[in-house]
Structure formats: C-alpha cells, structure tokens
Amino acid sequence: MAWKSFLKELKRRHVYRVAVTYAIISWLILQIVSVIVPIIEAPEWMSKVVLILLIIGFPIALILAWAFDLTPEGIMRTDPKQPGKQKPSKASKTFRISNWVIGVLIFIVIAQFLYNKYSRNETTINPDIEKTIAVLPFKLIGNDQEGAYFADGVVDLLISDLGKIDELKVRSRTSVERFHNPQESVQSIAEKLNVNFIIEGSAQKYKDEIRIMVQLIDPFQDNPIWEDRYDRQYKDIFNVQSEIATRISNSLDVIITKKEKESIAKPPTSSEKAWDLYQRGLHLVRSRAINNIRASRSFFEQAIEIDSLFVDAYVALGNTYTSEGIWHGELSGQEAKRLAQPYYLKSLEIDPNNLQALKDLARTKYYYDWDFRFMDSVNQVLRKKDPRIVHVLFEFHLGRFDQMMVDLDEMTKVIPQEEVGEHWLIAYQYYFKNQYERVIQLMEEGLLKHPQLEAYYDQFGNLCIHMGKFDRAIDILQKGLSLSDVRHPSMLIRLAIAHYKKGEVNLANNYMDEVLERAASGEPEINVYISHYYAQTGEIDTAFDWLEKAYSKREVDLIWLIVEPNFEPLRNDSRYNDLIKRVGFPDA
Known part of the structure; x- marks a missing residue:
C-alpha cells in the first residue's frame, strides 16, 4: 500500500528521528527559557515568542529532514530512490552512536528536572518544630512597576489563607514589609522575624494572564522544601492562592481541618x-x-x-x-x-x-x-472571639495599664509576641514607672521594625522630652518630619517644647508661630496640641483656654487627657478633672 511505502520512506529519510529530537530539544529550550526569563526580568511575552517560533520551526525541520541528509561529505539532498540492502555505512554507525549519546543526555536532563521538581516535596519536617512562617514581599517579574499592586495582592491573599490554619503562625504584612528588597540572607531575615520557615516568590500580571512563582524555604538549612510555578488566567487567582496555601501546609505536614479548608476556599x-x-x-x-x-x-x-x-x-x-x-x-x-x-x-x-x-x-x-461605653463593650466581645484585634489603645487611654498588659499577653497566645508590635504603648507604661532604659530599648526596637511609621517618631520624641533627653528628642522628631511632606502639628509642638526646655526660646517660637498660624486658618484637630506647649511652659490658664477650644470642636486627641505626660502640670487643677468628666471618661 502507498501509505506503508510512505511510512518506510519517512523512516529512511530520518524524519521520525528529527521529529522526536526536535520535540525533546524544544521542550528543553522551553524549560530553560522559563527559568531565565524571571532571572533577567524579561517580559512574559518572550516565553510566548519562543514557543511560537518553535512551533513554526517544527514543520520546517520535517521538510528539511525529508529533503536533505547528513553524510560524511556534509549535508546532501536525499537520494529519492529506495536503496537496497547494503552494508551499514560509516555515517549510519555515527548516527547510531549519536542517537545513544542524545538519548543518554535526554534521560539525564529529564531525571534531573524531575528530581529538582518533586524530590523536595519529600523533605522531612521535624514534627516538634513550631510552624512559624513569614511571607516576604514578592518580587515583581519584569519592569512593569504599575503591576506592583498585583504582587502585593498575592502576598495579602497568601498571608490571609495561611493565617486561617490554626497550626500555623504567620507574620503580618507590617512585620515583613521592611524586607521588600532584602540585602541579607534568608537566615538573617528568619532570625529577625523569629520564624522557622520563609516563603518568597515573584508575581506578574499581563493582561488577563498571571504567573506566580513560590518557594517554601528552610532558612537555616538554606534548602527549598517546596517550589512551584503557576501560569493561569487572572480569573483563577483565588483558586491558585488556595492551592498554594494547601501545598505549603502539606509540605509542612500540617493537617488542615474541614472548617479551615472551607474558610480558605471562600474568596x-x-x-x-x-x-x-x-x-x-x-x-x-x-x-x-x-x-x-x-x-x-x-x-x-x-x-x-x-x-x-x-x-x-x-x-x-x-x-x-x-x-x-x-x-x-x-x-x-x-x-x-x-x-x-x-x-x-x-x-x-x-x-x-x-x-x-x-x-x-x-x-x-x-x-x-467619645463613646467610651460602646468601645468598652466591643472590646469585651473581641476578647472572647478574636483577641488579636482587641483595641488595646483604648485601655491605655483610660490608664488601665494592667488590663492593657493582659490583652497584650492574650494576643501573644494567638500570634507571636513580635507580631503584637505595640512597643510604644508598653514603653509608656515603663515611663510611668520611671524605668527609662526600658523605654528607650522598646522604642528603638519599634523604630527598627517600623522605620517609616511617623507615629513612632512622634511618640518616641515625646517620651524623650519627659525623660530629659532633649537633644535626642529633637533628632528623632526631625527624622520623623523628614519622612513625608506632612508637617504634623504634634511633632512641631514637641519640637517647640524640646527647644524651650533647652532654653532655645527663639527656635521654640518659630515652631509655635507656624502652628498658631495654622490654627488661626481653621485647621482641624490642632488646638489640643497647642495646649501641650502652654502646659509645659507653665502658662496654665492659656493651656486651659486652648483645651476649651479643643473641647468645643470635639477634637480626637482629648482622649489622651489622662495619660498625656504634657498635661502633668494641669492634673491638680479642678478644671482638669471637670474636663475629664465632660469628655466622658468612664473611670472619672
């Protein structure tokens, strides 16, 4: 039959061998490209271009295999006539040897690939080790900075999904944000975050397609426990994230309950x-x-x-x-x-x-x-249902330091102590106990973990003033102001107080002039801070005048009346206690 003759002719002209070799080499090229593209931050379309070129090249390779042959004399047109049985030529022996070499090399490459891809899933995890994890900010594949939000979103979903598994303790985004572009080893990062496992990865969104690469690492052995790549449609983002969370849990030998699975699967x-x-x-x-x-x-x-x-x-x-x-x-x-x-x-x-x-x-x-009663009732609900989000600042404002510490202790039973992060609240407690070295230690730890959080500089500067460290206060407050274009009135007032305490009245007046001008223009939430300054300079009546202005406008920071150190000179005045009652503090 004609078709049998055609198949024999394909074999004679080595078309089969070329097809198989081309397919295997193409597969190897695609694997190499998939690794190289993220490393050199090439655009995602480069992989598609390579695939299209390989597809186009396939029929061309078959046509060339049909028309030409490789001989000892070089590439020659294939003899169209069917040769009879003949002694194998030197060229045919060479081809057999090359076939064996190619086959062995392909076997080695495929075996290595399968080992790298699947053997790490069998890494033995010490069952006694605490499953503490930090999901580091994902790198953005390519140079499309506009897509950075997508990489952030992948991390958000992963932290959320893993956090639904009771056996895992996952660091929050706030804790890991400072490692956005780490220059240190994963072991160093793990030690700073006090975790036993690190998750890092990269992400890219191109139109409706996404690529997510994830790696679970044992930072102390510098060994990837599990890794994978997900190329999907964006519409599958929630399923992909649930799948990743499940794979990570399985790799850590964590058993996910039915309720946890349902929670993770719910978008x-x-x-x-x-x-x-x-x-x-x-x-x-x-x-x-x-x-x-x-x-x-x-x-x-x-x-x-x-x-x-x-x-x-x-x-x-x-x-x-x-x-x-x-x-x-x-x-x-x-x-x-x-x-x-x-x-x-x-x-x-x-x-x-x-x-x-x-x-x-x-x-x-x-x-x-100033609805203290409602906040108090909600905190009681949160203590029973989710102690992680109790509003401990409320207890602090009321001066309930014992309750605040109880709430913080309860938080650490659910989330790691480093995750609580309320260093400045605890620092104030030590300030009131005159344990100033502990205050400085806590605030410095807080700044290391939150170097871009202006409020930390504001509170640290305030505490330094009342510990008599005026130069340190000025340095800290000026650094806080340099973080953004916003000139927070609280920081300006604290700088004015620090300079006044140093005897630098002209500098203090410069800051005060700016704040007073802003208050005269009608800027909200500023009068209470002005009262701080006059309380500290001994102008008590003027301080109360500004407090009354703040009260008439129901300014937020009057909730600091009880614990604000700047109000210490006012505490024995009957007007101070009257104001506390009018604001509605429950323990007044």
Missing part, C-alpha cells in the same frame, strides 16, 4: 475584577501619603460598584476617612466620622459577624463621639 469577593481594584487601592494606602489615600477611594468605590457585597472594600473605604481625621488632620473628627461610619455600618449589614468592621466602627465612635 473575599465574587469578582476578580473587584479584587483587582481593591488591591490597587490598598497599594496606594500603604504609601501613607495623604494624596494617595484620597486617590485610593476611587478604586474602593469601583470595587463596591462591581460587588456590592464586598465587605473588605467597605471597611477599607471607611478607614481612608478615619485615618484622615485621626493622624493627618486634613478632616475634622466630626467630618471624618460622618464620611466613614456609613461604610462600617454597611459592612456589618452584609456580614454582622465581621469583627474587624465592628472594631473599626467602635473605634470611630470612640474617637469622634
């Missing part, structure tokens, strides 16, 4: 597009720049338009207004409450059991309505 939103917008918003919020916080609202609002039941987006949107009223001072407390509170209420309407939304609502009512 935060029904729409990957809403999730994409939400992550874009969070990426802006993390910069802590006020303009970026404002810009983030558009993304959260768009996410809510797509998924009207997206609880996290409502909470995040509410927090953009709350933060602007508390720290940035761009909104008055009452305006911040008016804008933020409806989003917390809506999130609780969707999910009445959402404890984070409940806490944020209570926090807003506490800050802006």
Whole structure:
C-alpha cells in the first residue's frame, strides 16, 4: 500500500528521528527559557515568542529532514530512490552512536528536572518544630512597576489563607514589609522575624494572564522544601492562592481541618475584577501619603460598584476617612466620622459577624463621639472571639495599664509576641514607672521594625522630652518630619517644647508661630496640641483656654487627657478633672 511505502520512506529519510529530537530539544529550550526569563526580568511575552517560533520551526525541520541528509561529505539532498540492502555505512554507525549519546543526555536532563521538581516535596519536617512562617514581599517579574499592586495582592491573599490554619503562625504584612528588597540572607531575615520557615516568590500580571512563582524555604538549612510555578488566567487567582496555601501546609505536614479548608476556599469577593481594584487601592494606602489615600477611594468605590457585597472594600473605604481625621488632620473628627461610619455600618449589614468592621466602627465612635461605653463593650466581645484585634489603645487611654498588659499577653497566645508590635504603648507604661532604659530599648526596637511609621517618631520624641533627653528628642522628631511632606502639628509642638526646655526660646517660637498660624486658618484637630506647649511652659490658664477650644470642636486627641505626660502640670487643677468628666471618661 502507498501509505506503508510512505511510512518506510519517512523512516529512511530520518524524519521520525528529527521529529522526536526536535520535540525533546524544544521542550528543553522551553524549560530553560522559563527559568531565565524571571532571572533577567524579561517580559512574559518572550516565553510566548519562543514557543511560537518553535512551533513554526517544527514543520520546517520535517521538510528539511525529508529533503536533505547528513553524510560524511556534509549535508546532501536525499537520494529519492529506495536503496537496497547494503552494508551499514560509516555515517549510519555515527548516527547510531549519536542517537545513544542524545538519548543518554535526554534521560539525564529529564531525571534531573524531575528530581529538582518533586524530590523536595519529600523533605522531612521535624514534627516538634513550631510552624512559624513569614511571607516576604514578592518580587515583581519584569519592569512593569504599575503591576506592583498585583504582587502585593498575592502576598495579602497568601498571608490571609495561611493565617486561617490554626497550626500555623504567620507574620503580618507590617512585620515583613521592611524586607521588600532584602540585602541579607534568608537566615538573617528568619532570625529577625523569629520564624522557622520563609516563603518568597515573584508575581506578574499581563493582561488577563498571571504567573506566580513560590518557594517554601528552610532558612537555616538554606534548602527549598517546596517550589512551584503557576501560569493561569487572572480569573483563577483565588483558586491558585488556595492551592498554594494547601501545598505549603502539606509540605509542612500540617493537617488542615474541614472548617479551615472551607474558610480558605471562600474568596473575599465574587469578582476578580473587584479584587483587582481593591488591591490597587490598598497599594496606594500603604504609601501613607495623604494624596494617595484620597486617590485610593476611587478604586474602593469601583470595587463596591462591581460587588456590592464586598465587605473588605467597605471597611477599607471607611478607614481612608478615619485615618484622615485621626493622624493627618486634613478632616475634622466630626467630618471624618460622618464620611466613614456609613461604610462600617454597611459592612456589618452584609456580614454582622465581621469583627474587624465592628472594631473599626467602635473605634470611630470612640474617637469622634467619645463613646467610651460602646468601645468598652466591643472590646469585651473581641476578647472572647478574636483577641488579636482587641483595641488595646483604648485601655491605655483610660490608664488601665494592667488590663492593657493582659490583652497584650492574650494576643501573644494567638500570634507571636513580635507580631503584637505595640512597643510604644508598653514603653509608656515603663515611663510611668520611671524605668527609662526600658523605654528607650522598646522604642528603638519599634523604630527598627517600623522605620517609616511617623507615629513612632512622634511618640518616641515625646517620651524623650519627659525623660530629659532633649537633644535626642529633637533628632528623632526631625527624622520623623523628614519622612513625608506632612508637617504634623504634634511633632512641631514637641519640637517647640524640646527647644524651650533647652532654653532655645527663639527656635521654640518659630515652631509655635507656624502652628498658631495654622490654627488661626481653621485647621482641624490642632488646638489640643497647642495646649501641650502652654502646659509645659507653665502658662496654665492659656493651656486651659486652648483645651476649651479643643473641647468645643470635639477634637480626637482629648482622649489622651489622662495619660498625656504634657498635661502633668494641669492634673491638680479642678478644671482638669471637670474636663475629664465632660469628655466622658468612664473611670472619672
């Protein structure tokens, strides 16, 4: 039959061998490209281009194999006539040898690849070792910085999913953020974070396609326990993340309960597009720049338009207004409450059991309505259901230091002690006990972990002033101010106090002139800080005048009345105790 003759002719012309060899070499090339592309940060489309070229080259290779042959004299056109039986030529013997060599090499390469890919999954994990994990910020594949939000989102989902497994203790994003571009070994990072396992990886989003590369590492053996690459459609992002979390848990010999599996499998939103917008918003919020916080609202609002039941987006949107009223001072407390509170209420309407939304609502009512009773009741609920998110700052403001320490101790039973991170709260407790060396130690530890957090510099500077370390206070406060373009009135007032205490009255007046001018222009949440200065300079009546202005505007930081060291000169004045009662402190 003609077709049998055709098949024999294919064999004679070595077309079969060329096809098999081409397929194997193409596979090897694709494997090499998949490794090289992320290393050199080449764009994702490069892998596709190589694949397309290899596909195009396949029929060309077959045609050339049909038409030409490799002989001792070089490449020659294949004799179209069928030769009869003949003694194997020197060339045919050479081909046989080359076939064996190629076969052995292919076997070695494939065996090595399979070993590298699958043998690490069998790494033995010490069953007695504590399963503490840090998910380091993922690297961005390629140079598309606009896609950095996607890498952040992958880390967020992974931390969230792993955190739902009781046997694992996962460091929060805040703790690992300082290792965004680490220049140190994974062992050093693990020691600083006090973890036994490290997860690192890279991520890329190109149109509707994603690539995620993940590696679980034993940092003390410098040994990857498990690694894999996921090339999927963006619509599968939640399934991919759940799969990664499950694979990591299995690699650590952690048994996931049915309830935990269901929790991991439940996506935060029904729409990957809403999730994409939400992550874009969070990426802006993390910069802590006020303009970026404002810009983030558009993304959260768009996410809510797509998924009207997206609880996290409502909470995040509410927090953009709350933060602007508390720290940035761009909104008055009452305006911040008016804008933020409806989003917390809506999130609780969707999910009445959402404890984070409940806490944020209570926090807003506490800050802006001085609703101590509601915050107190919510904290009691949180202690029973989720001690990780108890608002310990509330107990601190009331001077309930014993309860604050109990809450912090309970937190460490659920999350690692290093994760609690409330160094400055504990530092104040030691300040009131006159244990100044411990204060400095705690605040320095806090700054190492949160070098970009302006509030730490603000509180550290305040404590240094009241420990008599004026030069140190000035240095710390000036560093805090240099972190952004925002000139926080609290920092300016503390600088004025420090210079006044040093006898540098002119410098103190310069800072005060700036703050007083801003107060005269109607800037909100500033009067209470001015009262700090006059209390420290001994102008008691003037200090109370500014406190009354703050009270009339219901300024947030009056909740510091009991514990603020700057108010120490006022504590024996009847006007001070009267103000505490009017604000509504429950223990007054």
